[in-house]
Amino acid sequence: MRGVSARSSDQEANLPEALDFTPDAPIRSRAFRIGCVGSGFIMADVHLAAYHSAGFPVAAIASRSRDKAAAVAERWGIPVVHDTPEQLIADERVQILDIAYPPDQQPALIHLALRQPHIRAILAQKPLALDLATAEALEAECRAAGKILSVNQNMRFDQSMRVLKEILDRGSLGTPVLATIEMRAIPHWQPFLRDYGRLTLLNMSIHHLDVLRFLFGEVEEIYTGVHADPRTDFAHKDGICASTLTFRSGVMAVSLEDVWSGPRAPGYTGDIYIKWRVEGTEGVAQGTIGWPDYPDGSPSTLRYSSTIATGGDWVQPRWSTTWFPDAFAGVMEQVQYALESGTAPLLSGTDNLRTMALVEAAYRSVEEHRAVKLAEFGY
Template identity: 60%
Template sequence: MAQSYIDLEMNIDPLMPKRRDFRIGCIGAGFIMADVHLVSYKDAGFNPIAIASRTPANAKAVAEKRGIAKVYNHWSQLVQDPDVEILDIAFPPDQQVDIIQEAVKQKHIKGILAQKPLAMNYPDARRLVEMCHAAGVALAVNQNMRYDQSMRALKTILDRGYLGESVLATIEMRAIPHWQPFLKDYGRLTLLNMSIHHIDTFRYLFGDPEKVIVSARKDPRTTFEHTDGIALYVLEYANGLRASGWDDVWAWPGEGTEKDIYIKWRVEGLDGMAQGTIGWPSYPTPTPSTIDFTTRQQPGYWFKPRWNKVWFPDAFAGTMAQLLRAVESGSEPEISGTDNLRTMATIDACYRSLAEERTVRLNEILQA
C-alpha cells in the first residue's frame, strides 16, 4: 500500500477530568451498575463512595464486591449524605423524577448522571431539565452508545469530511434484549428503551431530523402487552439525508434453529462510505465494535482501524467523565439534559407516527 494520507487516529477515548476524585453516590445495584458502571469507574480511577438500592441486600453485596464504603437502605438517605457530590442513577425512568426532585434541593449535589430514558415522555423530561437548571445542578443523560468506540470513530471521520455529505445511514439490530420486569407497566417498549440508543446516536452524528415515520409490530417473544416490539423507523433530514433503524428484538425463532445475532451499521456519503459492527450482542465475551471506511481522498482502499476496548463496560467511563469535566469547568455536559430533550422529542414523535400512521414533524412535539 502507498503511504496513507488519511489520519487513522480515531479519537475513540473520552476526555478525562483533571479531578478524578469527585465523590460519587450510586443509586441502583443491578447489572448495569454492578458490572458496567462500577467496573468502568474503577478502570478510570473515579471515586464511588456510597450506594443504595431498592433492595438493601443487593446494595450491600455490590458494595462489598466493588469496594464501596457506604451502603444506604434507601436512595433518599444517600442523596442527603453531604459527602456525595455526584449522583449516578441506574433506576427505572418513572422513578427518576422523585430522585432528581430531591437531589436538586441538596447544596452538596453538583452533578447528576441520569439513566436513559430520562423520563417516560418529552414533557416530563423537560420538567426535570428545568428543575436542574433552576437549581444550578449539571444534568447529563447516560446515552452511552455515543461512547461506543465505533461511533466515536465514525463521528471523527464524518467531522474530517472523509465521507462528504451524508446520503443514507442505517443501523440494523438483530438482537434479543433482556426486558426488565418494570417495563411491562409502561405501554412503551422498544422505541423508548432500545431504539433510543440508535435515535440518539443518529442525532449525535447528524443533528436533529426534520420528520420521522415509524412502523412496528408486537414481538412474539414478549408476553406482556405492548405495541412497539419490532420497530422500523426513518429519520428524515432537511438536507435529504435519511437515517433508518431496523430494531428486530425477535431475531431468533428459538431452540431448533441457528442464531444469527448482530448489530450492523452503515453510512454512505457523496465521497465515501463507512460500515461496521457493534460488539454489545456478544457480551460478556469482550468483543470490540468495528469500523471500515473508504474515501475518495485516498482511492482504492478500505481503512480498518481497530482497538481492544469495548462498549460494555469501557464506554461508560466516558459518560461519567463528561459530567465530571462539566462540573469542574462550569460548562454544559456533552450529553446534557438539555440536548437529550431533543432525543426525547424524537421518541415522542415516533410514538405519534406509530399511533396516527403518518409522518410526524419534530416541531409538532417541541412546539406543543
Template identity: 65%
Template sequence: MSVSELQPDAPVRERGYRIGCIGAGMIMAECHLAAYREAGFNVVAIASRTVSRAESVAQRWSIARVHESPQALIDDSDVEIIDIAYPPDRQPALIRAALATPHVKAVLAQKPLALSLPEALALRDEARRAGKILSVNQNMRYDQSMRVLKQLLDRRALGEPVLAQIDMHAIPHWQTFLEGYDRLTLSNMSVHHLDVLRHLFGEPDEVTSVTRTDPRTTFAHQDGIVGTTLRFASGLLAFSLEDVWAGPRGGGFEDDQVIRWRVEGTEGVAKGTIGWPHGAPSTLSYASQRETDGKWVTPEWRTMWFPHAFIGVMEQLQYALASETGPALTVADNVRTMALVEAAYKSAAERRTVRMSEVPVPD
C-alpha cells in the first residue's frame, strides 16, 4: 500500500440531517460550527445559557432559529440531532430530555460524558432502552495524524507495537465552570490522549498515574500536571504526559508549546506533532521495513484537528442514522474511556498501579 492511499480526513458520506446545537462557547462557535459550515451540514437552531451569546453565534454562522433555552431547542420538532457543548454537570439532564423526545433521532455529547462513571453507565443504558444513538465527541480520533497512524497500525506497517507516547507541553484554556469540580486535567485534557491510546491499541491491563498541581492554575485542584503509564497484555507500554504548566509565559519568554507523539514497533517507527497549540496542521512521519525500506516518509495535509476533526465526528453520527448501523463513536466505547480515567484518578489518589479489573464496566 502507498502513502497516497492514506486518508487523513474522514470522507463525508452523509449530510442530510437537521442539527440543533446547545451551547455557544468557544468549542461550539470556533470548532463545531466552523466544521459544519465547511462540510455543508444543516444546522437549523441554536440555544445556550445566555440568549444574547446564542444570537451572536447564530448571526455569525447564519443559523435561522435561536431558542430561549436548551429545552425549547429540544422541543423543536424540526431538530433531528442534538449537538451538545455544555458543562458536564448539566449535560446528563439535557441528554435525558433529548432521549425522551420522539422526534430526536440521536445525540452528540461532549466529553466527559458525565462527572462519574456510574452516571455515564446509566446514560448508556438509557440510550439503549430509548433505541437512540448517543455518541460522544472524542474528536482526537479524527485528528489527521491520529487517523493516519491508526491506518498504519491496522495494516501492520510498524509491526508489533512496542512503545507509544504522547508528550504534551501546552497551556489549555480552562473553562470557568471547571472551578466548581474536584477534577481537572485527567477529565478534561488527558481524556483525549487516554481515549486515543485505547483507540489505537485496545484495552490496557494496568494504569499508573502521578499528578501535581499546576502553578498557573489559581483555583483549587489536584491533577494539574499529569503523567500516566498504560501497560497492555502484549507488553506494549504507553505513556501520556499532560504538562499544562509548560514553563513561564509573558515578559518576553519565547513560546515553545508543543505536543509530540511517537510509536515504535518491531518493524517501524512513526512520530509526529499535534498542531492544536499553534493552530497548525498536525504532522506525521514514518519509517517502515515493510513499506519504505526504512526510509522516512512524511505525508502532508492542510486540514487541522481544530476545527476539521469535528466534521468526522458529526458525519459518523449522520451516517449511522442513514445506514442504520452503529456509529464509530459509541457511548458503550466511551464509558470504557471514562473507566480508564477513573482508574487513573484511583492510581493517583492511592499512589499505586491499578488494574483495570478494579474498575469494571458491566455490559
C-alpha cells in the first residue's frame, strides 16, 4: 500500500500535517519500453518485482546465461529473451537499458548502448564505475550522445529517506546540525568484488554517502578510517569504515559501515540493524532502514519531534512498503518521467559524479590519513 497509514496515538491524530507525507514516489510515466541486462538477485527479485507492481513495460531480458534469463523471463512474463546482452542492446524495441552487471563490465555495455539510436536512456548500477575518472568519462560520453544516464542510487527512494527529506525541506527540524547513519549488517559480497581492490566504501558506503548528499547538499570535506573485516577471506583494506563529513551548509555527519557486526556462528545471537538520526535546532528525527532482514521485508521506520510541526511531541508516520523491492519503482519512474518531460532525472549521471568524487575522496583520506576536501577533485 502506498502512502502514509494509520496514526499511532491520539496526539498524532491531532497533527494531520505532521503526518502527511509521500513515502513512495508517484508513478507519472510508464511510456517507455525497458530492456534488462542481468538475471541475478538484484534484477530477478528486486528490479522486476518493482516494475511488475508499478506496471512498467519490460520488453526483453538477457544475461551471461540464456537459460537463467529465460527462467526470469518466464517468472515475470517478459516476452523476449536474447542470447547475449549485446543482442538485447541491438533490439530496436528497447528504449531504456536497465543494467544489473558488475561495475567493471558495465562501461562496455554503456559504450555499446550509446551507438544505438533507439536507446534513449540508460539506468546503470551503482557504482557507475570503479573509479571517478572512468565515471567522468562515461558521463561525458552520454551527454555528448544526447542520452539520459541515471545511476541506481536507490537508497534515495527508501521510504524513510523520502519522508525525512520532506521534513527537512519543510524546515520542521530547524537548521540541521548533526546526522548519523549506523550500519551493523553483514553483506553477502558478490564474488566479482574480490578482484577490485576496493570493497565497502565503493559498494556499500556509497549508499550512505549518496543519501547524505541528497539530504544535506554538497560536502566540503571527508575524513575516513577503515579496518579489515576479519570474516572477509580475500585481500581488502576497506572492510569496516567510519567517515566524518562536513557539509558546505555546516552540517556534520558520521557514517559507519560495520560489516563485521560480531561473530556469525551457531548459537550466537547477533544484533543486525541500520539506524539513522538527524538533530536540528528545532527538532530530532530518527529511524531504521528495513533492508537487513530482507527477504522478510520490514518497512523502514521514522519518528520525529519538532517544536515547529509537532508541538514537541514524538510522532511516527507509517507505511507498509519497503526499500527492497518497492523503492526501485521510484528509480525507474524518474527515468521514465525524464524521457517524457525532457527534464533531468533525480539520479542523473551528472549528479552521481559528486557521489563518486566523495567515494574517491574517502579513499584518498584512507591512504593519506587526513581530511580531504572535495575541491581537490574539482567538486
